[in-house]
Amino acid sequence: MDARIRIAGERKYLTVLCVDLQRSTDLISELDPEAAISRLEPALNAMRGAVRRNRGIVSKEGGDGLIALFGAPHADDNHAVMACQAAAELVRRIGQLNDPGLHVRVGVHSGYVVAHMIEADLSSIYEAGGPAVHLVKRLEGAAQAGQIIVSESCQSLCAGLVNFRPLPPKRLEGFSAPVPCYEFVELSGLTRWRARSTTGLSSFVGRAEETALLEKAALEVGQSGKILALVGTAGIGKSRIVHEFEATLRQKNWQVLEAEGSPLDQAAPYSLLKKLLQSALQIVGFDELAGQPGAAEAPGHIDLWPAALRTLLDQPPDDARWNEAEPLLRRRAINEAVRDRIGKAISTQPTLLLLEDLHWIDGQSETAIEAILSLIADHALLVLLTWRTENAPEWLTKLDVRKIWLRSLEKSAGKELLDALIGVGDHLDEIKTHVLQHTGQVPLFIEEVARQLLDRGVLKQGGRQIDAKSTWEALGIPPTVQGVIASRIDRLSRDDKSLLQLAAVVGPRVSPQLLAAVTGMPAPQLQSHLWSLEILDFLVESRWLASVEYEFSHDLVREVAYDSILRPQREDLHRRILAALERNSAGRAEEVAEALCHHAVRAQDWAKVDRYGGMAARKAFARSAFRDATEYFQIAMDGVDRLPHSVAREQRAIDLRAESRLAYASLGHIEQWFAIGRDGEARAEKIGDEGRRLASITIRAAALNFYGT
Numbered sequence: 001m002d003a004r005i006r007i008a009g010e011r012k013y014l015t016v017l018c019v020d021l022q023r024s025t026d027l028i029s030e031l032d033p034e035a036a037i038s039r040l041e042p043a044l045n046a047m048r049g050a051v052r053r054n055r056g057i058v059s060k061e062g063g064d065g066l067i068a069l070f071g072a073p074h075a076d077d078n079h080a081v082m083a084c085q086a087a088a089e090l091v092r093r094i095g096q097l098n099d100p101g102l103h104v105r106v107g108v109h110s111g112y113v114v115a116h117m118i119e120a121d122l123s124s125i126y127e128a129g130g131p132a133v134h135l136v137k138r139l140e141g142a143a144q145a146g147q148i149i150v151s152e153s154c155q156s157l158c159a160g161l162v163n164f165r166p167l168p169p170k171r172l173e174g175f176s177a178p179v180p181c182y183e184f185v186e187l188s189g190l191t192r193w194r195a196r197s198t199t200g201l202s203s204f205v206g207r208a209e210e211t212a213l214l215e216k217a218a219l220e221v222g223q224s225g226k227i228l229a230l231v232g233t234a235g236i237g238k239s240r241i242v243h244e245f246e247a248t249l250r251q252k253n254w255q256v257l258e259a260e261g262s263p264l265d266q267a268a269p270y271s272l273l274k275k276l277l278q279s280a281l282q283i284v285g286f287d288e289l290a291g292q293p294g295a296a297e298a299p300g301h302i303d304l305w306p307a308a309l310r311t312l313l314d315q316p317p318d319d320a321r322w323n324e325a326e327p328l329l330r331r332r333a334i335n336e337a338v339r340d341r342i343g344k345a346i347s348t349q350p351t352l353l354l355l356e357d358l359h360w361i362d363g364q365s366e367t368a369i370e371a372i373l374s375l376i377a378d379h380a381l382l383v384l385l386t387w388r389t390e391n392a393p394e395w396l397t398k399l400d401v402r403k404i405w406l407r408s409l410e411k412s413a414g415k416e417l418l419d420a421l422i423g424v425g426d427h428l429d430e431i432k433t434h435v436l437q438h439t440g441q442v443p444l445f446i447e448e449v450a451r452q453l454l455d456r457g458v459l460k461q462g463g464r465q466i467d468a469k470s471t472w473e474a475l476g477i478p479p480t481v482q483g484v485i486a487s488r489i490d491r492l493s494r495d496d497k498s499l500l501q502l503a504a505v506v507g508p509r510v511s512p513q514l515l516a517a518v519t520g521m522p523a524p525q526l527q528s529h530l531w532s533l534e535i536l537d538f539l540v541e542s543r544w545l546a547s548v549e550y551e552f553s554h555d556l557v558r559e560v561a562y563d564s565i566l567r568p569q570r571e572d573l574h575r576r577i578l579a580a581l582e583r584n585s586a587g588r589a590e591e592v593a594e595a596l597c598h599h600a601v602r603a604q605d606w607a608k609v610d611r612y613g614g615m616a617a618r619k620a621f622a623r624s625a626f627r628d629a630t631e632y633f634q635i636a637m638d639g640v641d642r643l644p645h646s647v648a649r650e651q652r653a654i655d656l657r658a659e660s661r662l663a664y665a666s667l668g669h670i671e672q673w674f675a676i677g678r679d680g681e682a683r684a685e686k687i688g689d690e691g692r693r694l695a696s697i698t699i700r701a702a703a704l705n706f707y708g709t
Contacts, residue, residue: 009115010564011112011113011565011566012075013479013482015070015071016067016069016070016113017069017070018065018066018067018068018107018136018139019065020105021102022104040064044061046093047068047090047093049093050087054083056070057126059126059128069115069128070086073115075486075490077487078264080108081161081264084148084184088186091148095146105141106147107143108184109153110151110157111131111151111153112130112132113132114128114130135175138174139172142172149184151179151180152180153479155182159199160190162185162188164182166182167183192357193356201240202417202443206413207413210241213404214228214384221382225377225379225382226381226383227401228384228403229401229402232405232407233442233537235442236408236444237444239386241406246354254351255346255349256279257346257351258354259354261356263360266360266361267362269365270312270362270364271365273334273338273365276372277309277338303321304325306337307319308337308338309337309341311330312334312338331367335367339368342372350381352384353372354384355383356385356386357388358386358392358393383401409446411441414436414446415432417443417446421451422453431459435449435450440555440557444480444484452476486560489538489561492533492536496529496533501561502515503558504559505565505570505577506577509549510539511549511550514584517580539552571603574600575605581596593616597613597615597635600612606640606643609639610643610652613632613636613639617629617633626666627667629663630660630664633659633663634660640656647689650684653680654684654696657699658676658695661673664676665702676699677701678696680693681693
């Protein structure tokens with residue numbers, strides 16, 4: 001792809017952490033430079049380690065603190081939680097230094113930043129700027145020693161996963177109003193599913209087919225078991241289906257062993273295996289190890305099993321041989337001991353072994369899980385796995401399991417979900433149609449957009465009232481959804497991502513011919529990238545008359561991709577698209593006048609806004625689309641008013657107002673009709689144009705004839 005088309009620098013919604021050593025100057029003021037660095041370096045190392053362990057990057061570093069970014073350079077839908085965990089960890093690590101002079105204060109905030117890479121001779125730095133960075137510095141400055149203060153946006157993103165204590169709103173330098181903030185208390189310890197379910201679950205709709213497949217598999221479990229996997233993109237509803245199914249099996253006297261992968265634990269060895277062991281130990285005892293399944297397979301390791309289990313549970317091994325054993329032997333003992341406990345637990349009754357979110361599995365648990373899955377050969381065991389399509393470890397994709405691919409809800413099911421969320425009534429049909437189109441009928445996205453509409457007051461609870469002044473822009477991008485989609489986009493190859501961003505600038509419907517004209521990319525190469533984006537469910541091929549075009553899988557994908565592009569780059573891309581459209585539509589510009597006008601506005605090419613806005617207005621008027629005509633006339637008039645002042649500009653402005661009068665008259669908008677005549681008259685007087693002044697007076701007089709009728 002042409003390097004000029006690639007996006008350099010981006011707008012990103014992420015979480016910023018700012019940490020500083022309190023009163024550090026007092027600690028080093030009387031020390032020489034080397035001693036000063038040595039005094040503070042252990043604390044800085046603790047900060048860096050906590051940030052990097054929790055998938056953050058250090059953006060800026062001073063002598064006594066740093067600024068870290070979470071969700072950059074690659075977006076991460078868990079950025080706020082990871083930042084909070086990093087904050088807690090760095091406070092703990094510095095406390096463990098046992099240096100009474102070292103005290104830190106921390107601020108954490110989630111928001112939009114302008115992020116870009118700065119390349120130096122021997123290094124590169126990923127920097128972020130904007131109000132979000134200023135706010136997090138102020139939050140850090142307001143914190144006490146050992147305190148972590150977070151913003152309201154960060155607190156909202158962490159709901160259920162982190163416990164906070166509300167603080168009085170703080171007056172911070174540079175902010176006109178008091179800023180709501182919270183104090184970090186602790187991680188809640190809840191799984192993502194439990195955290196979400198504590199806030200209340202929406203109606204379970206549209207998954208009868210998938211549920212039937214799961215129930216059929218359960219009926220087929222006998223002397224041997226089965227393995228199934230639910231696979232789909234983030235937010236598609238994997239967890240909801242498996243937990244509804246789990247509840248059904250419990251009623252049928254099935255027992256359940258379960259563990260969930262977590263981004264918070266992905267860096268911790270054996271974290272998923274530990275959760276699975278804890279689930280098994282609720283059924284079977286800890287010490288009854290000899291003679292159980294697995295012993296015959298590893299007679300030389302069984303004596304290490306108790307120590308292996310204690311180690312996995314973060315308990316002292318109480319066996320000197322454990323510390324002397326080779327690492328490979330210890331790993332084998334851990335895997336075998338856990339398999340033994342699970343084999344014992346599932347030996348008495350049908351069991352559902354539920355392993356969720358395996359895209360976040362830690363590396364050490366992988367081989368153990370593969371060994372545990374072999375238990376289906378001689379146990380009444382139904383193994384149910386879930387993972388995201390976009391970032392699953394390679395070993396998962398190679399498992400010989402039946403995969404159930406989850407797709408978006410059917411429109412009828414999506415509407416049923418919205419009925420439960422915002423109410424029923426004919427007056428809500430239009431907004432429901434918009435929400436379903438906006439979200440692509442992805443269950444999580446439907447819920448979050450509906451919640452945002454309620455929170456912003458666009459809808460009253462139960463759908464009893466709609467704020468008529470609100471616009472469809474209120475649909476927006478909920479921060480919870482933004483992170484999910486942005487993380488998918490950031491996993492694309494560089495060229496695929498740039499093409500998706502370019503397509504987002506083009507519009508909801510994209511032609512390969514236009515993309516080729518803008519990028520200069522050969523057709524086979526362009527088609528390869530389009531197929532890649534289609535396979536990954538970003539674009540959908542559609543037939544429009546005789547031509548092939550592409551649409552976004554839903555509006556939110558386009559909005560997140562578009563929103564990531566910096567304003568100057570957007571303007572440049574709109575300018576390139578406008579030029580390509582003009583070339584492709586030479587001699588038939590009226591056919592695409594609306595698109596030409598749109599890109600002219602976004603490119604801030606005001607002369608072309610006048611030209612194509614007027615063209616689109618006349619086209620709409622000829623089709624009796626009077627409301628559209630008035631909107632395009634207004635766009636054209638606004639464009640003219642942004643041109644350099646001249647007599648010719650004023651004449652054009654007056655002529656557009658005169659031309660638009662019939663559209664306003666046809667709608668019965670007498671007040672606007674009168675206003676354009678009055679404005680035209682005033683402009684004509686200023687430039688001494690008597691003919692246009694008289695014409696404007698006539699327009700105003702005609703409008704007056706209709707007042708009161």
